[in-house]
Amino acid sequence: MSAYVVRRVISMIILLLLLTLVVFILFSLLPADPARLTCGKGCTPEVLEANRHKLGFDLPVIQQYWEFMKGLFVGRIYAADSPSPVVCNAPCLGYSFKRGEEVLVLIKDRLPPTIWLALGAFFLWLAAGISLGIYAALRRGRWQDKTVMGISLAGYSLPSFFLGLMAIFFIVIRLQLLPYPSYVSPFENPIQFFQTMLLPWIVLAILYAAFYMRLTRNQMLEVLGDDYIRTARAKGLPERVVIRKHALRAGLTPIVTAAGLDLAGLLGGAIITESIFSLPGLGSLAVNSVNDADLPVIVGITLVTATFIIVANLIVDLLYAVIDPRVRLV
């Protein structure tokens, strides 16, 4: 087990290094000149050259990569030989000259709305998805099953932005049940926070729950036919215990995988949901940075998101062994 963890962590670090390198090559070797994009309209060749130097874009890609990696551990000073050097403290994910801020600080500032959105939706969709999935499996082939599967089909066929816009149209504009979304911290104004987050939570939860209903139903149907379930029933265990302790636990592994990876993906910013409900999270920071061609921020967000996904992959695999005693990690 511990050897397995060590091996996985090492391959995870290699994957992350590789990923950073690919991101760097992708973003640096392209024909567009990133410095040119930071320069604006009245750009002279001198300013352009100075900007390119300030951002380190005049270095070869491998050296840029090396500077970036070094910055992660020991910090970095941009334009050290100029009269106004910019200091970026370790761990330095880069510096956005567009916004005059360290990338890491920008990401940290935008993380709370994203985390709240992801967590709220996560609990809603797991609760709805798993319970309806079990219910459908237990009523297999009857109208309840067909209804749940119909809801699920509708859920995963609805594009997120259409669902989000419909929610705003009916609930905010026509029925005026909720005010127009405007994010505040829950510690500042909990009521407004909930009023803002309710719709995005529900929209995201509907989209994801659709998939979990199906997955849970199929898993349960698979497991409920197994011998040990018959044994458990023959022992006279109450149906509730058979379902919860025996069937659900055995059928849970793929659900945990999906849940871990989906949550990690959402923590990297739900680009569409955030932009529809104007939440100032990582997703909207990403879209803004793309529009501003603010490369350091795009690189930073890409790496943070990818790290979430890679770490979630590892955690999910380790959880397997905890949930399902039949799984042995080698």
Added chain:
Amino acid sequence: MVKVALIDGPDSLTGSEVASRSLRKIVWTRLRRDKLAMVCLFILIALYLIAIFAPVICGLLGVDPYSFDKESISDSGGGPVGTWGGISTEHPLGVEWGTGRDIFAQLLYGLRISLLIATTATILTVFFGTVLGIISGYAGGKTDAVIGRTMDLILAFPFLLIILAMSGVLTQRLTALGVPDGNPSRITYLIIVLSIFGWPYLARIVRGQVLSVREREFVEASIAMGASRYRILFKEILPNLWAPILVYATLTLPTYVGTEAALSFLGVGVLPPDTSFGGMLGNSVSYFSVVPSYLFIPGVVLVVLVVTFNLVGDAVRDALDPRAGRV
């Protein structure tokens, strides 16, 4: 297109006269009994035909997506004259804000672009996913490790962000390579990135299947007979993988329709005067509190398209399920 994909199995399956009933026949018999699936299949064929013949249909109705109609919009604000976004005999689904361009015609041309992108990207995804999955699963060792790590790498990327970020520069690159400037480049870009981020999912499934198929006796037999590696991979092993591949393809197409719409919604898709569903929905954001039909018309058509695809995909999966009672 879809009909062909569903009833025309690979030749290798039908070529053998020994099998009393080929997979293709079994699946087709089962599908034909599924009334809902047949209805959906006809809707899909109809949608493809509408997309292909969009210019003809628009010509018959006397509308087109490009010409401005200043008479159908008000002089002051540019909003459509009349109720429901300016629905009239002249403009069956209303007109666009500010230009008076016909929404019905835009919808048909948008359907064309959405289906073109989603279908081509699905074909490429299936091709690369299958080939790389088979090679990875059969070769094992270093080849498998390289392909496997590449897949891990691609799957770890936040693909929506990457597609957004790279769109400007890569579209320029495509133009430099000779793809016509503007929308052809943007469409090509979308097809390429959807395929690049899509193939690993299928390759994983195919690889898993190959791992078990390659241990079977008939593979051993053809190795013993000295068959070439190409023959083993694509004539012996591949025919056993059509079921998961077909299911994956039918369920991927609607996903791509949705993803393409989402990307166009975020501004990566085709530029005016052309449009796609996502683009129309994106434009509706500024006006839908006044003209809700801008939101609902493309939205509902998009949902119908995706639902019918998903229902056909589900039906294909049920029909291919070996555990279901044989017909």
